[in-house]
Amino acid sequence: MTRRxxxxxxxxxxxxxxxxxxxxxxxxxxxxxxxxxxxxAILGGxxxxxxxxxxxxxRRQYGLDQPLVVQYLDQLGRLARGELGxxxxxxxxxxxxxGAQLPPTLLLAAVSLIVAWLLAIAVAWWSSGGGRIANGLxxxxxxxxSAVPQFLLASVLIVVFAVQLEWLPPVSSGTPSxxxxxxxxxxxxxxxxxxxxxxxxxxxxxxAPFALSARAxxxxxxGVFARHLLRHAALPGLALSGWAFGSLLSGAVVVxxxxxxxxxxxxxxxxVTLRDIPLVTGVALASALAYVxxxxxxxxxxxxxxPRASTPSEAAS
Amino acid sequence: xxxxxxxxxxxxxxxALVLSGCTSGSSSAGGDSKPVRGGTLTYxxxxxxxxxxxxxxxxxxxxxxxxxxxLEELVSKNRAGEIIxxxxxxxxxxxxxxxxTFSLKKNVSFTDGTAFDADAVVANIxxxxxxxxxxxxxxxxxxxxxxxxxxxxxxxxxxxxSADSSLLDSLSMPWLxxxxxxxxxxxxxxxxxxxxGTGPFEVTKWVKQQSVTMVRNAKYSSPxxxxxxxxxxxxxxxxxxxxxxxxxxxxxxxxxxxxxxxxAQPDTLVAAAKSSQxxxxxxxxxxxxxxxxxxxxxxxxxxxxVRQAFIIGIDVNAGIRSLFFGTxxxxxxxxxxxxxxxxxxxxxxxxxxxxATALLDEAGWTKRDSSGYRTKDGKRLTxxxxxxxxxxxxxxxxxxxxxxxxxxxxxxxVEISELDLSSWxxxxxxxxxxxxxxxxxxxxxxVLDILYNxxxxxxxxxxxxxxxxxxxxxxxxxxxKQAGEExxxxxxxxxxxxxxxxxxxxxxxxxxxxxxxxxLYRTSVHGLRALPTVSTPTLYDTWxxx
Numbered sequence: 001m002t003r004r005x006x007x008x009x010x011x012x013x014x015x016x017x018x019x020x021x022x023x024x025x026x027x028x029x030x031x032x033x034x035x036x037x038x039x040x041a042i043l044g045g046x047x048x049x050x051x052x053x054x055x056x057x058x059r060r061q062y063g064l065d066q067p068l069v070v071q072y073l074d075q076l077g078r079l080a081r082g083e084l085g086x087x088x089x090x091x092x093x094x095x096x097x098x099g100a101q102l103p104p105t106l107l108l109a110a111v112s113l114i115v116a117w118l119l120a121i122a123v124a125w126w127s128s129g130g131g132r133i134a135n136g137l138x139x140x141x142x143x144x145x146s147a148v149p150q151f152l153l154a155s156v157l158i159v160v161f162a163v164q165l166e167w168l169p170p171v172s173s174g175t176p177s178x179x180x181x182x183x184x185x186x187x188x189x190x191x192x193x194x195x196x197x198x199x200x201x202x203x204x205x206x207x208a209p210f211a212l213s214a215r216a217x218x219x220x221x222x223g224v225f226a227r228h229l230l231r232h233a234a235l236p237g238l239a240l241s242g243w244a245f246g247s248l249l250s251g252a253v254v255v256x257x258x259x260x261x262x263x264x265x266x267x268x269x270x271x272v273t274l275r276d277i278p279l280v281t282g283v284a285l286a287s288a289l290a291y292v293x294x295x296x297x298x299x300x301x302x303x304x305x306x307p308r309a310s311t312p313s314e315a316a317s
Numbered sequence: 318x319x320x321x322x323x324x325x326x327x328x329x330x331x332x333a334l335v336l337s338g339c340t341s342g343s344s345s346a347g348g349d350s351k352p353v354r355g356g357t358l359t360y361x362x363x364x365x366x367x368x369x370x371x372x373x374x375x376x377x378x379x380x381x382x383x384x385x386x387x388l389e390e391l392v393s394k395n396r397a398g399e400i401i402x403x404x405x406x407x408x409x410x411x412x413x414x415x416x417x418t419f420s421l422k423k424n425v426s427f428t429d430g431t432a433f434d435a436d437a438v439v440a441n442i443x444x445x446x447x448x449x450x451x452x453x454x455x456x457x458x459x460x461x462x463x464x465x466x467x468x469x470x471x472x473x474x475x476x477x478x479s480a481d482s483s484l485l486d487s488l489s490m491p492w493l494x495x496x497x498x499x500x501x502x503x504x505x506x507x508x509x510x511x512x513x514g515t516g517p518f519e520v521t522k523w524v525k526q527q528s529v530t531m532v533r534n535a536k537y538s539s540p541x542x543x544x545x546x547x548x549x550x551x552x553x554x555x556x557x558x559x560x561x562x563x564x565x566x567x568x569x570x571x572x573x574x575x576x577x578x579x580x581a582q583p584d585t586l587v588a589a590a591k592s593s594q595x596x597x598x599x600x601x602x603x604x605x606x607x608x609x610x611x612x613x614x615x616x617x618x619x620x621x622x623v624r625q626a627f628i629i630g631i632d633v634n635a636g637i638r639s640l641f642f643g644t645x646x647x648x649x650x651x652x653x654x655x656x657x658x659x660x661x662x663x664x665x666x667x668x669x670x671x672x673a674t675a676l677l678d679e680a681g682w683t684k685r686d687s688s689g690y691r692t693k694d695g696k697r698l699t700x701x702x703x704x705x706x707x708x709x710x711x712x713x714x715x716x717x718x719x720x721x722x723x724x725x726x727x728x729x730x731v732e733i734s735e736l737d738l739s740s741w742x743x744x745x746x747x748x749x750x751x752x753x754x755x756x757x758x759x760x761x762x763x764v765l766d767i768l769y770n771x772x773x774x775x776x777x778x779x780x781x782x783x784x785x786x787x788x789x790x791x792x793x794x795x796x797x798k799q800a801g802e803e804x805x806x807x808x809x810x811x812x813x814x815x816x817x818x819x820x821x822x823x824x825x826x827x828x829x830x831x832x833x834x835x836x837l838y839r840t841s842v843h844g845l846r847a848l849p850t851v852s853t854p855t856l857y858d859t860w861x862x863x
Contacts (some may be wrong), residue, residue: 038739042451048620053448056455089368090525093508100525158568169569171361171575174527180492260361260560262526270366273707313756 008133018293022080023288027281028072031272038275039064062088084285085278089271094282099265102286105263108255109248109290111179112186113241119191124199124233125225128206138199145192150251154185154258171260182259186251190244194237202233207288231305238302242295249287352356352546352844356861357554360854361375361566363580365707366559369509370529371818372492372518373445376454378602378758382579384555386531387428388494388514391419392440392485393541394849398657400485401542404433404495404515414804421471425539427497428519433539435467435807444477451504457767458487458759460593480802482809486761489850515539515856517550529557544858545844551860570595570837576861577838577845577854583641584746589837596838599644600847600854601654603833604830605760605768606648607713609720609827612751614787615699615776622680624824627700628666630673630727636719637830640712645830651765651817653831655849658762658810660817666827673727677682682728693729699730700751708756708757710833745785753785756832760850762813765799769820786825793819 039058046263050203059065064076069137078085084094161181172178205211206229214224264283271279364379372380372388388487391405405419425433442465445455466474477484484742485846487493500513510522517540518531534797537549558575560566568586571592581589581597589595611618611627618624619652637647649666677683682698691698704717706766714735731752734825736744744750757764767773771794773784793816834852838845844858 054451055454057448058451088370089371091509097525156562158565163568163571166572169574170572171558171565256526258562258565260527260558260565261560262524266526266561273737273739274368 011290012296016289019288019292020285021076023284024076024281027042028277030103031277031280032068032274038062038088038277042274074168079285081283084282087271087279087282088276089274090276094278097279098264100203101229101262101264101267101283102225102290104261105249105252105256105265106290108179108182108186108252108261108263109245110169112183112190112248113245115183116190116194116244117237120186120198121230121234122236123191123195123203125183126200127199128221128225128229134300135199135249138195142159142192142195145198146190147153147192150185150189150254151258153188154181155254157181157185157257159277176212178261180253182261185255186248189251190248192242194244197236197240198233201236202229205229205232206234234301235306238305240298241293242298242300245294245298249290258268272281329459332596338381338726345468350551350843350862352551352860353862354551354860355553356551356863358552358577358842358856358861359556359558359575360577360856361558361560361569361575361579363561363563363566363578365561369505369674370506370523371496371505371512372494372510372824373441373450373455373496374453374505376452376456376492378525381851382853383529384491384494384512384514385516385855386518386555386557386857387516387520387534388491388496388851389511389516389541390491390850391421391488391537393489393543395543396849397398398655398849400489403489403541404539406464407575408485410804413475415708417475418468419475421473422539423471425515426536427500427515428534428536429497429500429513430719431496431497431499431513433515433558434470435473437498438473438495439465439467440501441495443491444496445493445500445530452492454490454759455492457660458490458493458521461662480804482768482801483761483763486759486763489852491853510754513707518552521771525798526559529558531555531557540857542624543849546858550857551844552856555856567837570839573839576842577836579834579836579854581708583644584838586644586766586835587642594840596834596840596842598838598845598847598854600836600852601653601655602758602852603653603761603850604764604832604836605757606653607754607756607829607832608651609829610753610755611827612748612753612785613788613790613823613824613825614753615748617680617682617700618751620680620822622676623682623698626673626676626680627724627729628824628827629669629825630677631720631723632668633716633720633827633829636716640715640719641830644835646799648828648830649769650828651820651826652762655831655852656696660814660821662818662821663820665824670727677728685728688730689725689728690730698728699732701732701734701744701749702752703741703744703750704733704754705738706733706735707738707741709754713754716829746763750785752854754829755785757783757850758832762809763801765813765816765820766801768837769796769816769825770797788820788822788823789817790823 019310039055042058063071085101085206087094087097090097123138127134158170161168168180169178211224211228214228252263253269256263256265258271264287268283271283348379360384365380367380368381369375370383372384389404392400393403396400404422407418408417410417421435424530427433438618442462444450445452445459461477461479463476463478467863494514497513500508510523517534518535519534520529522530528615533550533553535549540547560569563580563582565584566578570578586597589597593670611624613619613624636646637645637651648654649663650659650661677691682693684692686692690700703719704714716833717733724731745753757768759767767783769784769788771789773786774789775782796812796816796819800809800816803809803812836854841862846855846858847853848855
């Protein structure tokens with residue numbers, strides 16, 4: 001590794017630590033600003049009036065009787081040592097919950113990102129050779145796709161492909177076929193967005209001198225697209241992939257609930273409802289870490305696709 | 318062409334069917350042919366995923382739903398609402414009402430091999446009463462229980478601090494189910510993952526956010542007195558799935574991916590009624606009806622005239638009919654329709670906007686501000702209504718909005734705020750409400766003592782209190798105390814009816830409907846029923862045709 005690359009990496013890591021600290025702090029105070037008592041929530045709510053003795057015990061057990069500052073410093077200290085603590089509601093270590101729930105969500109998000117790219121490129125390629133009508137059609141399609149609410153899309157997909165056609169299971173079954181509808185639900189809006197930016201720069205590129213000269217040398221439209229235009233057109237989309245991944249992670253909350261998939265999204269939803277502070281913190285930190293990593297990878301991919309644009313040190317600045 | 322031999326064979330088959338029909342008794346769902354052994358039933362719940370599968374810990378409805386498959390109680394109830402034997406065969410109350418003696422079923426063991434005996438019952442009561450267990454519903458129900466003692470292997474004595482006419486009701490609830498004392502000695506985390514009971518199924522695996530897997534208990538021998546058969550369960554396996562989204566849950570049922578669902582929403586029930594492959598069970602929960610409670614401890618509802626104006630000035634029937642598509646029946650009672658001691662009085666709730674207007678004028682809310690709301694001394698007639706989105710279904714939230722709109726024509730500014738569960742507790746604890754809708758499930762009319770006794774105004778240390786209407790009436794307290802100690806059924810009913818009349822005629826509560834508990838199942842499912850205790854489903858008598 002060159003010195004420059006090392007410096008880039010160091011800066012990335014410091015940046016990541018700062019982001020994680022900010023997330024931990026924000027979550028800690030935000031969850032306490034909202035009214036309600038975590039001890040009551042731990043004990044199950046109004047259908048189950050908790051006794052004073054149980055509440056006192058819970059407060060002591062979870063350190064909720066300490067002053068806020070002490071609780072905050074305590075938590076930061078533990079996080080710094082890599083201890084994520086024990087979930088209030090699941091009575092399991094947060095690390096083991098993340099270990100079980102992170103992989104399905106990452107799989108869902110990663111496959112969705114790949115499918116979104118494939119969809120975006122397919123539409124771009126099809127419309128690039130099709131003239132004005134194809135272009136207009138593609139553009140409309142992309143706008144609709146990027147604007148469709150995931151909840152609605154998921155419901156329509158379930159009714160059509162699961163209930164009417166009976167091709168795919170309506171809720172996740174643990175088999176690959178159960179991944180199809182959730183992936184489409186997440187991929188379509190992101191594909192619409194990526195498609196819009198990709199096709200705009202594709203149009204620019206196809207009018208550029210290097211494209212003209214390639215065509216003049218007698219290369220066919222497919223060759224020109226794959227060897228010259230795509231590389232150019234993909235750049236802005238790649239830069240946005242980090243953002244897209246983030247939106248996929250947040251979209252997972254809806255998709256995991258609708259398709260009854262395990263994952264971080266549902267964990268977060270339940271954890272927030274139950275005021276499960278360690279679990280909310282753990283999920284937020286894991287998502288932040290995943291996001292920071294993907295943004296860095298996106299930057300790296302950009303420099304690989306377009307070496308002339310930047311070196312890693314510039315990409316980070 | 319019919320030969321005598323074939324006719325004889327047919328006759329024999331018919332006889333066998335009749336005989337098997339006799340032994341299997343009557344079942345609420347499709348007892349039309351001979352039960353089939355084996356098969357896996359997939360049940361999809363829309364309730365929250367329990368945080369612990371042992372209902373002693375905490376104690377809410379999601380736990381009761383799943384625990385009904387692997388845990389059993391000392392007593393149960395039949396359809397008429399009478400207490401019947403389960404793990405206990407008989408019981409006796411002492412003359413002073415302070416001691417109960419239970420005789421227990423013999424030759425029953427827990428699925429870990431531990432024998433079910435008097436010591437096991439003692440260990441369970443101690444487990445629930447131990448603050449370290451963090452029991453809430455069960456703990457509260459055992460409030461008057463001082464201690465339990467084994468008299469011999471199959472006889473257990475329970476001593477009370479004061480007479481408790483609700484004791485049998487309480488012991489019939491899943492939150493006081495009996496677990497293996499050996500298993501209870503493990504750590505709470507382990508016991509939460511794999512509680513051990515005497516039930517027809519045992520828990521083998523719990524994959525969080527996905528499912529709980531249960532397999533048949535081959536040695537099962539302790540069904541409740543009203544079960545349809547006596548041997549082990551027909552199903553070999555149950556997969557208990559968590560599918561929070563109601564549309565997905567119904568789609569999974571339609572496509573056959575799951576066999577039974579709960580928490581079916583009104584629109585789904587209407588759609589399901591048109592399907593030839595899906596049947597429904599309506600099983601209202603016991604305890605309190607779903608109702609609006611008016612906070613009588615602060616303005617403006619500290620004035621009975623204002624409470625009455627709100628209750629008789631707003632028509633909720635039209636909203637219930639249209640938003641619930643006829644799947645919910647209007648209630649005029651504080652208690653669920655399954656409670657035999659419930660008292661219903663339609664006359665108190667006749668809509669009379671003219672009288673409501675007069676009452677508000679009389680109470681001094683005579684002026685109107687620029688938005689059309691009534692005012693008094695420059696203060697708007699505002700009533701805050703925090704709604705817990707975790708405990709209220711969309712149709713109900715729409716109903717609340719209709720009530721808001723009706724309130725406006727009367728001059729009430731009904732401020733609805735939709736909150737998550739914790740924020741909702743927070744609002745209640747700070748008395749930031751004038752109207753609230755809070756579910757409460759408990760077997761028997763004893764629930765009235767929790768909801769309307771003035772002692773329930775004193776908040777728990779967390780700030781939560783059950784008497785949301787803040788009814789503070791010494792006469793009512795005395796009635797509830799008397800009813801709670803009365804062992805004569807008829808006298809107890811009379812006292813509880815009197816107590817209900819007191820609350821209803823004070824216009825503290827606007828009853829809406831029973832707590833909605835609807836199950837949908839495919840026609841391939843037979844012998845499914847809801848236990849008459851807290852209306853949880855039991856899959857013991859259930860079998861599948863494919």
